[in-house]
Amino acid sequence: MSSYIDLARKTVLSKPVYNPGKPIEMVALECGLDPDTILKLASNENALGPSPLGIEAGREALADVFLYPENSAYFLCKKLAEVRGVIPDQLVIGHGSSEIIHMLCAAFVEPGIDVVMGEHAFIAYKLATLLHSGNCLEAPLVDFRHDLNAMRDAITPQTRLVFLPSPNNPTGTSNTEAEIVEFARSLPDHVIFCLDEAYAEYIDNPPDLRPLIEEGRKIICTRTFSKIFGLAGLRIGYGYCHPDLADLLHRVRPAFNVNSVALAAALGALDDEPFLEKSKATNTAGLAQLTRGFEELGLDYVPSVGNFILVRFQDSDRIYTLLHDRGIIVRPLKGYALPEHLRITVGTEKQNRMLLEALVEILAN
Numbered sequence: 001m002s003s004y005i006d007l008a009r010k011t012v013l014s015k016p017v018y019n020p021g022k023p024i025e026m027v028a029l030e031c032g033l034d035p036d037t038i039l040k041l042a043s044n045e046n047a048l049g050p051s052p053l054g055i056e057a058g059r060e061a062l063a064d065v066f067l068y069p070e071n072s073a074y075f076l077c078k079k080l081a082e083v084r085g086v087i088p089d090q091l092v093i094g095h096g097s098s099e100i101i102h103m104l105c106a107a108f109v110e111p112g113i114d115v116v117m118g119e120h121a122f123i124a125y126k127l128a129t130l131l132h133s134g135n136c137l138e139a140p141l142v143d144f145r146h147d148l149n150a151m152r153d154a155i156t157p158q159t160r161l162v163f164l165p166s167p168n169n170p171t172g173t174s175n176t177e178a179e180i181v182e183f184a185r186s187l188p189d190h191v192i193f194c195l196d197e198a199y200a201e202y203i204d205n206p207p208d209l210r211p212l213i214e215e216g217r218k219i220i221c222t223r224t225f226s227k228i229f230g231l232a233g234l235r236i237g238y239g240y241c242h243p244d245l246a247d248l249l250h251r252v253r254p255a256f257n258v259n260s261v262a263l264a265a266a267l268g269a270l271d272d273e274p275f276l277e278k279s280k281a282t283n284t285a286g287l288a289q290l291t292r293g294f295e296e297l298g299l300d301y302v303p304s305v306g307n308f309i310l311v312r313f314q315d316s317d318r319i320y321t322l323l324h325d326r327g328i329i330v331r332p333l334k335g336y337a338l339p340e341h342l343r344i345t346v347g348t349e350k351q352n353r354m355l356l357e358a359l360v361e362i363l364a365n
C-alpha cells in the first residue's frame with residue numbers, strides 16, 4: 001500500500017515547515033502560568049494591541065458573516081488607492097502579505113526558475129519558492145544589511161523574482177531609498193522586483209517606488225495590516241503594482257481569500273491616524289529603551305528601524321529557555337541561520353522593563 005508521502009509532490013516533502021513564535025496559551029500550559037501574565041515578544045505584533053477603529057469596524061461586520069466576503073475587495077481597494085496614491089486596479093489584497101508572496105511564486109516560479117533573496121531575509125520567500133520547486137539564490141548580507149550589489153550579481157537568466165524586505169525581518173535593517181531606486185532601475189527586464197514593506201509605517205519617509213511602477217518597471221510593493229495596524233490575527237495585507245501584474249495575481253488568488261471581518265477592520269484601521277501615531281511613537285521610545293538596556297548589559301545587538309531587535313547571546317538556547325520559563329516569549333532564529341541570536345519584539349515601556357529586568361537576573365547567574 002502506498003503512503004501519503006509516496007503520493008506527495010517531492011517539493012512538499014523537502015520544504016521546511018514555518019516555525020512561528022510560540023502562542024501565549026501554549027506557554028501558559030507548559031509553564032503552569034496565567035496567560036494574562038505572559039509577555040509575548042516573539043512575532044513583531046503591535047505592543048498596543050489592535051487599532052480601535054479597526055476592531056469597531058470588524059465587530060460591525062460580524063453581523064453579515066453568513067454572506068461570502070466581497071471577492072474583489074472593492075471598498076478596501078478604493079480606499080487603499082486613495083491612501084497609496086494609485087488606482088484600484090493596481091491593488092491585490094491577500095490573506096496577509098504572505099499570501100501575496102505566495103501568489104507571486106505561484107505565478108512565476110516553476111522547476112528551473114531562480115529566485116534571489118538575502119541570506120537572512122524574511123523566510124517566507126524561501127518557503128514559497130521551494131513550494132513551487134524553484135531555486136533560492138541567497139546573497140550574503142553585509143553587517144546584517146542587504147547588499148544590493150551582491151543581489152544584482154546573483155541574478156541569472158532564469159531569475160524571475162527578487163525579494164527585498166526593507167526593513168528586513170529578523171535583522172531590523174533597511175536600505176536607503178536611493179539604494180533601492182538605483183537597484184530597481186538596474187534590474188534586467190525578465191525580473192520582477194518585490195519590495196516588502198511590512199514595517200514601512202515604522203520608518204520616516206519609506207522608499208517610494210510608485211514613479212518606477214508608472215514608468216513600467218516590473219515592481220510590486222507589499223504591505224500588511226499585521227504590524228502597525230495590529231490586525232495580525234485577521235490575516236490581511238496587500239500588494240500594489242502595475243495593473244497587468246495585479247491581473248495576473250488575481251488569476252492565482254483563491255476566490256474569497258480574505259474574510260469580510262478582515263476587510264472591514266482594515267478599512268476602519270486605515271482611518272485610525274491617532275493609533276498609528278501612538279504606535280510609532282511607542283515603538284521609537286521602546287527601541288531606545290531596549291537598546292539602552294542591552295548596552296548596559298554589554299549585549300551585542302543590531303541597530304533596528306523595525307519593531308523588533310536582534311540580540312546576540314553567548315548561550316541563546318539557555319537564555320530563551322530561562323525567559324520562556326518566566327513567561328517571556330522571544331524568537332529563536334536557528335531557521336534563519338542565526339543560532340546565536342534571539343529576536344525580541346519591542347513592547348510597551350512596562351513590557352520592555354520586565355524583559356530587561358529578567359535579563360539582568362538571568363545574566364547575573
Ligand SMILES: Cc1ncc(COP(=O)(O)O)c(C=O)c1O
Nearest residue numbers: 096097098122169198224226237
Ligand atoms: C518582512 C515581513 N514581510 C511580510 C510578513 C508577513 O506578514 P503578514 O503575512 O502577516 O502580512 C512579515 C511577518 O512577520 C514580515 O516580517
